[in-house]
Amino acid sequence: MTDKLAALGRQGIAVVASLGRSGRFLAGVLMGVPRPIKGFPLLVQQLYSVGVLSLAIVVVSGLFIGMVLALQGYTILSDFGSESAIGQMIALTLVRELGPVVTALLFAGRAGSALTAEIGLMKATEQLSSMEMMGVDPLRRVIAPRLWAGFIAMPVLAVIFTVVGIWGGMLVGVEWLGVFDGAYWGNMQSSVDFVDDVLNGLVKSVVFGFVCAWIAVYQGYDCLPTSAGISSATTKTVVYSSLAVLGLDFALTAVMFGDF
């Protein structure tokens, strides 16, 4: 009985210690950033592997989510004879919620897991410690560009996702189901506000990008340097990022769109 209690306590302390390590790690990375000219090529390289290579999955998912929204929305709205509100529905759902959230989930699965595995393998093969031997700070050389790349790429991906989704919704709603396209865009424009909706969605995606990139690089940096350790760190990245994104989304939505 006491053994179990002790194990529970140990686990709790381990979680708190891990949180503390991740905070110190983040502080270290952010402090290590200001070297814009030398670090820029590294950042571009990471933007390519984190952002550009995630573009395909983001575009395809956005297209299909927009198309599904149009189909579902049409079925429900046509019961009330208000199919023309479909543009408004698709745009608000995508801009406020699905754009940032689904992009962040895809981002965690596609780019976050790759980051963790890459950094974890660097640690396991002792590339990180040999960098330290050579007097190169791995936080600055390896971690910081990846963190910033995730932070920058995520809002860009979310915006592209949203636009592709709205276009996919138009394909189904206007071209296929025959909603008048003036009503599609007109209702959208009269109900979507640039500051309230678009910018708030953008803020969401910036927050999600930061959290996902932070979790990914920290899990890689902190993993056990074995093959089992890398695999469990990769799993943790996806699980923690998804949970953090969904939880934060609720909090952000309550602050941004809740009426109180």
Added chain:
Amino acid sequence: MGNRSIEVIVGLFMIAGLAALLFLALQVSGLSPQATSDRYTLYANFNDSGGLAPRSRVAMAGVTIGTIESVTLDKETFQARVKMAIDADVDNIPADSAAVIRTSGLLGDQYIDVSVGGDMESLQPGDTFYSTQSAMNLERLISNFASGR
């Protein structure tokens, strides 16, 4: 792949992001570069403003000609005072026109419909509509009907 082409591709990626944001601003949220300066203000007093809210539309013959800026209570007359921003190119609204609150569809949003009068003079910026018609209150209508008045 060479360093150079990666830079170009990342540049294109960022440009695509900016273009998408621009699309969201212009096409989706209808943010137009035209400032409030090419609009002018009109007022209308209503006994009951119903569900009228800022950013609702002002229409004439079904065409949107402006938006509602604010709905406030006039403490002296206990009426709702509605401030409207009308497109500057619609500058010939006859002075005896009426502002009527209507509902788009059965369950839709409420908006102000300007029903055109016959006066030769037109409303000037800052003017108030002389005649107005308040929102139709379905419950009051039914209770009036039920009590036979």
